[in-house]
Amino acid sequence: MQSPSSDVNQRTNPGLGRISLTTYGSGAVFTELSSTYPLKLLSPRITGHVATVYMLTYGGGLVGGDHISLSVDVDATAILVLLSQGSTKVFKTRLGQRRAVPTTRPTPAVTDNIASSNHALTTMQNLTFSVAAEGALFMLPQPVTCFRSASYTQMQTFYLSRNASLVLLDWLTSGRVSMGEEWAFSRYYSANEVWVEGRRIAKDVMLLDDLQVDTGAQLAPRTLRDRLSPYSCYAMVILCGPLVQGTIHHLGGQYDQISVFKTRAPAGLIWSLSHMPSGGGAIVRVAGKETESVKKWLGQALVGLQETIGIDVYQQAFQ
Amino acid sequence: MSKLNTAEKTTTALRECKGEAQRCARIGARDPVAGVVCLPASPIELTAMDDDHETYISLLLSDSNLPTGSFVASSGLESYFKHGFASTSDSTTISFVQDSLATYAHTALPFVSDAHRVVAKLNATSGEHPEGVTEVDDGQDKTLIDLTALDELYETMTLNHVARRASKSQGVALLTLYSKGFSRPPSLSTESGSNACDQSARMSILLDKFKLMVRKEDTHGHLPICWGALTAALGLSLERSQYLHLFLHARSLLSASVRLNNIGPYGAQQCLMHAVRPLVAGESARCKNLRTGLLEDSESNFDETLHGPANTWPLGEILAARHDLQHSRIFNS
Numbered sequence: 001m002q003s004p005s006s007d008v009n010q011r012t013n014p015g016l017g018r019i020s021l022t023t024y025g026s027g028a029v030f031t032e033l034s035s036t037y038p039l040k041l042l043s044p045r046i047t048g049h050v051a052t053v054y055m056l057t058y059g060g061g062l063v064g065g066d067h068i069s070l071s072v073d074v075d076a077t078a079i080l081v082l083l084s085q086g087s088t089k090v091f092k093t094r095l096g097q098r099r100a101v102p103t104t105r106p107t108p109a110v111t112d113n114i115a116s117s118n119h120a121l122t123t124m125q126n127l128t129f130s131v132a133a134e135g136a137l138f139m140l141p142q143p144v145t146c147f148r149s150a151s152y153t154q155m156q157t158f159y160l161s162r163n164a165s166l167v168l169l170d171w172l173t174s175g176r177v178s179m180g181e182e183w184a185f186s187r188y189y190s191a192n193e194v195w196v197e198g199r200r201i202a203k204d205v206m207l208l209d210d211l212q213v214d215t216g217a218q219l220a221p222r223t224l225r226d227r228l229s230p231y232s233c234y235a236m237v238i239l240c241g242p243l244v245q246g247t248i249h250h251l252g253g254q255y256d257q258i259s260v261f262k263t264r265a266p267a268g269l270i271w272s273l274s275h276m277p278s279g280g281g282a283i284v285r286v287a288g289k290e291t292e293s294v295k296k297w298l299g300q301a302l303v304g305l306q307e308t309i310g311i312d313v314y315q316q317a318f319q
Numbered sequence: 320m321s322k323l324n325t326a327e328k329t330t331t332a333l334r335e336c337k338g339e340a341q342r343c344a345r346i347g348a349r350d351p352v353a354g355v356v357c358l359p360a361s362p363i364e365l366t367a368m369d370d371d372h373e374t375y376i377s378l379l380l381s382d383s384n385l386p387t388g389s390f391v392a393s394s395g396l397e398s399y400f401k402h403g404f405a406s407t408s409d410s411t412t413i414s415f416v417q418d419s420l421a422t423y424a425h426t427a428l429p430f431v432s433d434a435h436r437v438v439a440k441l442n443a444t445s446g447e448h449p450e451g452v453t454e455v456d457d458g459q460d461k462t463l464i465d466l467t468a469l470d471e472l473y474e475t476m477t478l479n480h481v482a483r484r485a486s487k488s489q490g491v492a493l494l495t496l497y498s499k500g501f502s503r504p505p506s507l508s509t510e511s512g513s514n515a516c517d518q519s520a521r522m523s524i525l526l527d528k529f530k531l532m533v534r535k536e537d538t539h540g541h542l543p544i545c546w547g548a549l550t551a552a553l554g555l556s557l558e559r560s561q562y563l564h565l566f567l568h569a570r571s572l573l574s575a576s577v578r579l580n581n582i583g584p585y586g587a588q589q590c591l592m593h594a595v596r597p598l599v600a601g602e603s604a605r606c607k608n609l610r611t612g613l614l615e616d617s618e619s620n621f622d623e624t625l626h627g628p629a630n631t632w633p634l635g636e637i638l639a640a641r642h643d644l645q646h647s648r649i650f651n652s
Contacts, residue, residue, distance in 0.1 A: 153624050189624050203476045207425065207629035213601030215417070218593055222417045227632055234633045258644045263403035270402065272640035274480040283478045285637045 015039045017070035021078045028078045039068050050079045061089030064121040076132040081309050084141040090123050090150040122151040129158045136165035136243050140317035143171040146185035153189045160196045165241025173291045174232035183224035201279040231287040233294040240281030247304040248282045269293050376553050388492045392485045393575035393650040395639030412576040422632035423568050424602040427543040429609040429628040430473050434547025435557050437465040473541045479640045485652035490545035494530040497549050522552035562603045569595045
């Protein structure tokens with residue numbers, strides 16, 4: 001369902017996407033759904049007020065210098081579920097063209113306007129969302145996997161009206177474990193900002209890089225792997241708005257039941273829940289030794305969302 | 320603090336009673352306490368005096384007996400041991416100090432720096448209008464607005480209820496420390512009109528107002544903001560303020576480790592002597608130019624992905640938030 005965009009637009013603004021969802025009668029309708037290479041947006045289904053969009057990239061990943069910029073509007077009472085297919089792979093930063101340049105590609109992805117910037121070879125995703133009253137956004141992508149030496153920057157900003165709901169899942173894996181790559185990327189930066197009625201209620205910024213300080217002769221510097229092991233998958237979920245109060249309440253109850261006794265070795269999975277200082281939202285963090293165990297945990301923890309988005313879409317997200 | 324301005328005024332005072340002031344300046348160079356009262360005359364003496372003043376303030380602030388509440392904070396260390404991380408390597412305390420210090424420097428130092436900057440700016444300009452009360456008040460209001468904005472941003476970026484709680488209680492303790500412990504007692508009051516006294520009085524008013532806002536819950540009073548404001552009010556340079564803040568974080572982790580019986584008191588001292596110094600120096604060098612982004616004007620080339628605050632240790636975040644889940648615990652965070 002990708003709408004055609006002009007050739008000129010593709011050449012000058014690669015990686016642009018736009019989604020605008022409204023409701024008409026008893027169902028959700030896209031007033032806009034467009035994207036330019038290497039971003040691809042697909043909507044396989046609309047069920048009632050719930051529309052699902054897959055965010056894909058050509059070649060199944062992003063390379064150094066790729067800039068993705070997506071802006072999304074969700075109208076009152078509409079519900080958008082944003083998914084991705086397979087983990088978002090971020091390939092090694094490299095000069096020049098994309099690794100898999102399709103024949104239709106008019107220009108290399110590394111364009112002049114960004115080449116001058118000092119982190120032109122970083123892969124960037126800039127996503128902006130606005131959700132109107134009674135609307136909802138469920139952002140349930142697969143985790144980001146940064147390959148060896150990759151550099152990735154992701155900035156997501158959410159502007160919510162009062163009574164809008166948001167589920168934001170942001171997670172990453174340690175890398176291509178099958179290739180022996182564990183926490184071997186060079187930089188990962190992810191910022192999530194949530195505004196409700198013009199007031200910033202949460203800003204979560206995570207930076208993982210292998211820049212080490214000089215610790216003198218006595219101490220070995222701490223690598224990313226030292227800092228993050230034994231876990232190889234980290235997830236963060238922000239929940240806010242009326243549609244997720246049940247889930248927050250349920251999880252909060254489970255969390256308060258936990259009683260930690262001294263253990264000899266770290267557990268296979270740990271999680272935490274903090275209520276936000278204002279706005280009735282919550283933030284959940286999970287770390288697990290395997291990506292699959294984290295996915296399974298998330299699938300159980302957020303199961304209450306099924307009521308809103310339907311069991312089929314839910315299973316797509318956590319299958 | 321505006322050194323030149325202070326020096327100018329002192330020079331005028333010096334002409335009036337030259338012999339007395341020179342004697343004071345000489346004493347001041349050796350005795351930092353006297354330095355607060357008697358300002359030096361020449362730029363060379365001024366530097367020496369400033370240095371002495373700063374060293375003395377640093378000594379006072381690094382006293383582990385200061386009632387700042389750090390005694391009950393372990394910043395996640397207790398939870399880290401409880402969750403079994405002590406068994407994964409030999410030198411766990413120092414590993415924790417490394418990771419915790421790195422993430423704390425990257426999240427808190429931008430706020431320390433910006434809070435220090437706004438208060439230091441007011442501290443420097445306030446001397447220029449000794450009788451222009453309105454202008455001083457205006458500056459103070461602007462400073463309070465900036466501090467509150469920084470405080471609010473820190474609150475929204477600290478998405479861990481345990482860390483938020485610890486930061487607020489230590490922040491407000493610092494403000495109390497300033498008003499009760501660093502204000503000049505009436506018995507030691509000097510001649511009114513002395514520049515140093517005026518400035519110190521203005522800073523007291525500012526920090527008291529900020530403390531009142533915290534009490535009224537108009538703002539949060541987070542530790543990095545209060546630390547930046549306090550050290551600027553006391554005339555500590557930005558660099559020393561940053562360095563000392565990180566040192567105190569590391570030292571309080573080591574004393575927490577001693578209380579948790581993970582290392583002995585001599586071992587902790589050895590760590591401080593040999594391991595902590597390069598860590599503190601390295602992290603403050605790495606993070607000294609980070610900003611929050613709130614005070615940047617349109618001309619600055621601030622890029623928050625490179626120069627902004629960020630959490631660098633997600634594991635520490637989870638463990639710190641799980642502090643309250645421990646079946647038994649001796650710390651508050």
